[in-house]
Amino acid sequence: MKNTLLVPELRELIETGQIDALRAFCEDVHPATAAEMIGALSPSESWSALRHLDPLVRSDIFSHLEDETQTEMLSILSRKDAADILADMPPDDRADLFKLLPEERREDILPALAQAEREDIRRLASYEEGTAGSVMTSDYVMLPLELTAQQAIDRLREVAPDRETIYTAYIVDAKRRVQGFVSLKDLIVARRDARVGDIMHTDVICARVQDDQEDAARKIQKYDLLALPVVDAGDALVGIITHDDALDIITQEQTEDIEKLMAIAGAHEAGAYVKTSAWAHFKSRAVWLVILAFFGLISGFIVQSFEGLLQQFAILAVFMPMLADTGGNTGSQSATLVVRALALKEIGSSDIMRILWKELRVSLLLGLLLAVVAFGRVMAFGGGSSVPEGVALGTIGFAIALALGLQVVTSTLIGALLPLGAARLKLDPALVASPALTTVVDITGLLIFFSTAKFFVGL
Amino acid sequence: MKNTLLVPELRELIETGQIDALRAFCEDVHPATAAEMIGALSPSESWSALRHLDPLVRSDIFSHLEDETQTEMLSILSRKDAADILADMPPDDRADLFKLLPEERREDILPALAQAEREDIRRLASYEEGTAGSVMTSDYVMLPLELTAQQAIDRLREVAPDRETIYTAYIVDAKRRVQGFVSLKDLIVARRDARVGDIMHTDVICARVQDDQEDAARKIQKYDLLALPVVDAGDALVGIITHDDALDIITQEQTEDIEKLMAIAGAHEAGAYVKTSAWAHFKSRAVWLVILAFFGLISGFIVQSFEGLLQQFAILAVFMPMLADTGGNTGSQSATLVVRALALKEIGSSDIMRILWKELRVSLLLGLLLAVVAFGRVMAFGGGSSVPEGVALGTIGFAIALALGLQVVTSTLIGALLPLGAARLKLDPALVASPALTTVVDITGLLIFFSTAKFFVGL
Numbered sequence: 001m002k003n004t005l006l007v008p009e010l011r012e013l014i015e016t017g018q019i020d021a022l023r024a025f026c027e028d029v030h031p032a033t034a035a036e037m038i039g040a041l042s043p044s045e046s047w048s049a050l051r052h053l054d055p056l057v058r059s060d061i062f063s064h065l066e067d068e069t070q071t072e073m074l075s076i077l078s079r080k081d082a083a084d085i086l087a088d089m090p091p092d093d094r095a096d097l098f099k100l101l102p103e104e105r106r107e108d109i110l111p112a113l114a115q116a117e118r119e120d121i122r123r124l125a126s127y128e129e130g131t132a133g134s135v136m137t138s139d140y141v142m143l144p145l146e147l148t149a150q151q152a153i154d155r156l157r158e159v160a161p162d163r164e165t166i167y168t169a170y171i172v173d174a175k176r177r178v179q180g181f182v183s184l185k186d187l188i189v190a191r192r193d194a195r196v197g198d199i200m201h202t203d204v205i206c207a208r209v210q211d212d213q214e215d216a217a218r219k220i221q222k223y224d225l226l227a228l229p230v231v232d233a234g235d236a237l238v239g240i241i242t243h244d245d246a247l248d249i250i251t252q253e254q255t256e257d258i259e260k261l262m263a264i265a266g267a268h269e270a271g272a273y274v275k276t277s278a279w280a281h282f283k284s285r286a287v288w289l290v291i292l293a294f295f296g297l298i299s300g301f302i303v304q305s306f307e308g309l310l311q312q313f314a315i316l317a318v319f320m321p322m323l324a325d326t327g328g329n330t331g332s333q334s335a336t337l338v339v340r341a342l343a344l345k346e347i348g349s350s351d352i353m354r355i356l357w358k359e360l361r362v363s364l365l366l367g368l369l370l371a372v373v374a375f376g377r378v379m380a381f382g383g384g385s386s387v388p389e390g391v392a393l394g395t396i397g398f399a400i401a402l403a404l405g406l407q408v409v410t411s412t413l414i415g416a417l418l419p420l421g422a423a424r425l426k427l428d429p430a431l432v433a434s435p436a437l438t439t440v441v442d443i444t445g446l447l448i449f450f451s452t453a454k455f456f457v458g459l
Numbered sequence: 460m461k462n463t464l465l466v467p468e469l470r471e472l473i474e475t476g477q478i479d480a481l482r483a484f485c486e487d488v489h490p491a492t493a494a495e496m497i498g499a500l501s502p503s504e505s506w507s508a509l510r511h512l513d514p515l516v517r518s519d520i521f522s523h524l525e526d527e528t529q530t531e532m533l534s535i536l537s538r539k540d541a542a543d544i545l546a547d548m549p550p551d552d553r554a555d556l557f558k559l560l561p562e563e564r565r566e567d568i569l570p571a572l573a574q575a576e577r578e579d580i581r582r583l584a585s586y587e588e589g590t591a592g593s594v595m596t597s598d599y600v601m602l603p604l605e606l607t608a609q610q611a612i613d614r615l616r617e618v619a620p621d622r623e624t625i626y627t628a629y630i631v632d633a634k635r636r637v638q639g640f641v642s643l644k645d646l647i648v649a650r651r652d653a654r655v656g657d658i659m660h661t662d663v664i665c666a667r668v669q670d671d672q673e674d675a676a677r678k679i680q681k682y683d684l685l686a687l688p689v690v691d692a693g694d695a696l697v698g699i700i701t702h703d704d705a706l707d708i709i710t711q712e713q714t715e716d717i718e719k720l721m722a723i724a725g726a727h728e729a730g731a732y733v734k735t736s737a738w739a740h741f742k743s744r745a746v747w748l749v750i751l752a753f754f755g756l757i758s759g760f761i762v763q764s765f766e767g768l769l770q771q772f773a774i775l776a777v778f779m780p781m782l783a784d785t786g787g788n789t790g791s792q793s794a795t796l797v798v799r800a801l802a803l804k805e806i807g808s809s810d811i812m813r814i815l816w817k818e819l820r821v822s823l824l825l826g827l828l829l830a831v832v833a834f835g836r837v838m839a840f841g842g843g844s845s846v847p848e849g850v851a852l853g854t855i856g857f858a859i860a861l862a863l864g865l866q867v868v869t870s871t872l873i874g875a876l877l878p879l880g881a882a883r884l885k886l887d888p889a890l891v892a893s894p895a896l897t898t899v900v901d902i903t904g905l906l907i908f909f910s911t912a913k914f915f916v917g918l
Contacts, residue, residue: 030662032682153647160648167626167643184626184643188612189619203489221710223491224703226685243702244683247709251680254713255799278820285792285821286828292788293832296781300836303780307773314766317776321762321901322755324783328897329751333744340714361737362744369745373752377759438787442780 002066003036010041014048022049027057035064043072051081056161059088071100074109083112086121090164092137092245095124124239132216133209135249136230136239141169143182145197149190156184165242168227171200176236178204178229206231209238214253218345220246257343288436295439299446306450309457313391316453319374319400320446326370327407327445328438331415334359335437338419349423355416363412367405375401391457399456403449410448411441461525462495469500473507481508486516494523502531510540515620518547530559533568542571545580549623551596551704554583583698591675592668594708595689595698598623601631602641604656608649615643624701627686630659635695637663637688665690668697673712677804679705716802747895754898758905765909768916772850775912778833778859779905785829786866786904787897790874793818794896798878808882814875822871830864850916858915862908869907870900 013022026034026049038046038061046069050058062070062085074082074097086094086109098106098121110118120138127133141163143152156166171180180200190199206229207216220228220243227240241249276284303310303320310316338355341347347355378397415437422428472481485493485508497505497520505528509517521529521544533541533556545553545568557565557580569577579597586592600622602611615625630639639659649658665688666675679687679702686699700708735743762769762779769775797814800806806814837856874896881887 028662030664030682157647160644166647184647185619188616188625188643203487205489221703221706223489226702243685244680246706247680250706250709251803255803258717258795258799278817278824281817281821282824285789286825289785289788289825289829290832293781293785293829296784297836299780300777301840303777307776310776311770311773314770317766317769317779318759318762320776320779321758321783321905322752324780325755325897325901326748326752328787329748330744336717340717344710344714358737358740362740365737365741366745366748370748370752373749377756381756381760438784442784446780
């Protein structure tokens with residue numbers, strides 16, 4: 001987010017070279033707030049404001065700028081200035097930014113960084129997007145078993161300025177395997193001469209580098225953690241994911257799920273609506289719409305094959321929209337509940353029978369209710385439609401009501417089954433929800449509708 | 460969640476009275492894990508397992524049980540045991556549980572609690588659901604200005620066992636107005652004789668008791684906070700919301716948003732799918748379905764008024780499902796993007812013109828693409844349908860393609876406008892999305908479709 005409120009004032013401070021006032025402004029507010037204000041300036045103006053700040057404050061504010069602003073600013077900086085900023089950034093944010101830079105710029109900046117930082121960036125940037133490895137930071141604290149609580153606190157004090165959190169410290173063995181952890185609270189409360197090895201907690205919850213980032217975030221949520229240690233294939237500690245990352249991951253995954261429910265393809269990034277171009281929006285939405293429109297052909301063929309019936313009973317066309325909408329709505333409702341319950345791990349794909357049984361009961365109630373509504377509608381307003389002689393309006397009303405009831409039951413069950421099936425096949429359940437589902441239940445709905453009608457009017 | 464894996468082993472430990480083994484089991488694992496195992500037992504068995512534990516561990520595990528298990532267990536306990544458990548629970552969880560108890564049980568337990576706890580429960584339970592006040596806890600730490608860093612650390616050590624977090628402490632004036640805060644990290648890093656008043660941060664971010672809980676959680680996310688102070692109408696500090704609460708709030712709000720998008724009414728509680736009865740599911744889904752079905756009547760009347768046209772051009776009925784689905788899909792996509800961008804505060808309702816302009820460009824591209832698909836469909840497969848003599852298939856194809864293109868543009872714009880309008884009227888934008896939208900664009904779509912067709916075939 002950018003905040004343009006103070007842009008004129010900031011510009012004036014920069015142009016008149018009031019460095020002290022600029023510094024006071026940036027250091028008195030939260031870095032996220034400073035980033036909103038500074039991000040509203042041009043890249044060169046932003047740098048004029050940031051360059052005079054204390055390096056730690058500067059990197060903190062810089063980390064809070066939007067991705068685009070970060071890359072734009074880096075592109076106008078000298079190699080040294082760019083390397084200075086990167087050196088002080090949190091390792092996870094730094095690796096993320098690095099991945100966004102053009103190849104040549106990366107090659108240009110890397111040699112200006114210290115070797116440890118180069119390796120850290122290369123390592124963190126190597127994990128696949130969406131994994132726990134790709135969101136972890138390497139700024140964690142390790143403590144030896146044999147320290148006393150007081151010595152441990154002294155150690156934490158020393159490393160505090162460089163570390164993202166000193167509230168949880170890990171105890172590892174020679175192969176960096178996590179033996180336990182202590183919180184700063186444990187250390188403060190313990191006797192000063194208590195050994196870290198004696199007060200550490202050994203019930204360590206951790207994630208593996210290749211785990212899904214959402215699963216890692218859900219662990220932080222479930223166990224109320226400040227930080228979750230991440231280990232590699234050899235069980236060695238390689239990073240931590242912090243509580244604030246968990247909030248961002250869950251928000252991002254949520255945006256993804258909602259967009260998949262609505263069949264919007266492509267990269268799902270939080271905060272993307274405004275900065276995504278119309279053409280990119282078009283591409284991400286068009287793919288599925290065209291696929292679905294092709295599936296819509298099947299609905300068309302079904303209607304076409306019942307054209308004779310439709311011409312005799314135009315009243316059927318009157319109820320086609322209600323049938324299609326109701327099927328789509330009931331199917332989407334059950335699909336949404338199942339997708340959400342799967343995402344929150346309330347249910348697994350093995351609970352199929354239990355879920356179908358519940359959805360069956362719900363759908364019978366809904367089907368009955370809507371059938372009554374439809375029957376009432378036919379009897380009250382159906383008189384205006386042309387019905388061939390010899391066929392009672394009640395017969396048609398009953399056929400339509402029955403078809404609608406059947407449609408509600410089948411689309412509710414299909415709505416529950418599609419995401420469960422996708423989960424079984426290790427696909428994302430959200431992908432088969434809403435629009436895809438609407439298209440499927442349209443097809444089943446039209447078949448049910450015309451077959452029932454044909455059966456009752458005896459054609 | 461319940462974990463039945465160890466139920467037989469736990470039962471045996473309880474039946475054979477192996478208290479030490481039970482205690483070791485419950486104290487060695489994370490309280491959330493212990494709660495999953497113990498929650499799978501019957502209420503009286505759970506109590507047999509919990510009663511022998513250290514009161515703090517017991518309350519910690521108890522707080523992690525599901526709401527239902529908590530209320531069931533409390534209902535079989537003596538007044539004294541119930542009061543003992545409540546006394547050691549985190550104040551926010553305790554107030555939430557209290558609200559779930561039947562009136563008479565509350566009246567029964569309250570007198571057994573100390574006065575401070577009674578008042579704390581009454582106060583926390585008094586805030587309206589969904590507000591920052593309803594999710595805050597009263598377990599925070601305040602420090603006087605004049606303490607030194609070392610004295611402050613000593614103070615934190617003393618109160619640590621009773622407090623949810625000692626990592627952030629607040630400095631308040633005589634009227635409890637927040638003057639600043641210090642983190643335990645600040646205190647550890649500071650010189651021992653530094654005054655709290657000199658090292659405290661004065662850029663305090665806080666929420667008001669009546670603020671929306673999601674806004675409060677988003678502040679914790681934006682500013683990477685461990686805890687957010689909550690103040691009352693007189694600016695006095697009355698509670699804090701912690702980082703783990705923020706995760707739960709955001710998960711709950713997201714479930715709510717998704718369910719509203721799919722028109723599922725009622726209380727939106729995380730973790731509810733499995734424990735909600737079929738009848739309750741029926742009620743929460745039926746309301747909107749019936750309302751939407753009534754709106755479907757309008758679509759029916761439109762079709763009815765064009766029955767003559769439909770009987771002559773049965774090919775129009777063939778394209779009705781595709782028209783309705785595409786309108787619903789494109790409208791839902793733009794509505795979803797706008798609802799999400801509003802929820803994440805990327806855009807406000809005042810950005811209407813900017814959003815409409817973007818959606819207009821996107822929809823023109825989508826409309827053109829889908830019109831071409833529809834025209835191709837008519838020319839390729841339309842020959843099988845009955846078309847009156849004197850009307851060229853190409854004319855009908857053009858009319859259908861144009862109608863579909865117009866439908867895409869209008870439904871995309873309506874999809875963006877409805878949630879923006881709702882936000883303007885201070886309603887929840889998610890309420891007017893998906894199913895409600897589908898019904899609206901069905902009506903506009905049918906009007907566009909038949910009017911365009913009528914115009915082109917010159918009837």
